[in-house]
């Protein structure tokens with residue numbers, strides 16, 4: 001059980017599924033979902049209101065430059081973010097910065113290019129058909145990591161502990177800050 005009013009941030013929250021689910025399961029958490037896409041954030045917000053989840057907010061932002069001071073969050077999660085990001089190491093440095101000492105970070109990244117690319121390709125296709133290709137900032141193909149490359153990303157910051165594993169279609173990492 002997280003401590004009362006613990007702060008959790010989800011970077012690259014997209015439609016906000018995990019932010020909402022965590023906020024709903026743990027009413028003592030203050031959850032913030034951050035994404036660069038206004039459309040995704042609008043959906044995330046509307047859904048949270050419709051479900052009556054009121055300990056969850058959404059905000060437009062860049063995962064490379066989170067507009068919060070160092071040590072702002074107790075928990076951080078990111079799911080399928082590095083797969084669309086041209087600079088996962090830089091994003092991880094920012095994650096490390098905004099986590100408080102003793103804070104924890106949980107990351108999930110897909111292992112298989114084919115499966116990870118299907119939703120991206122569909123989004124890209126829809127945007128192209130609608131003539132919005134220039135507004136569609138995500139790649140149409142996913143980047144995926146070998147377990148070794150995924151693990152190496154975490155050597156760049158002085159985490160107190162890092163656990164990396166794979167299960168099903170995903171690599172997972174759970175890190176604790178000194």
Ligand SMILES: C[S@@+](CC[C@H](N)C(=O)[O-])C[C@H]1O[C@@H](n2cnc3c(N)ncnc32)[C@H](O)[C@@H]1O
Pocket residue numbers: 011012013014015016017034035036037040061062063064078079080081084085138
């Ligand atoms: C593949 S989606 C994953 C969404 C969600 N985390 C999930 O697992 O359902 C990647 C998300 O990262 C967001 N994103 C990509 N680059 C970003 C950046 N530099 N700053 C903030 N969000 C970003 C995209 O807008 C998109 O919503």
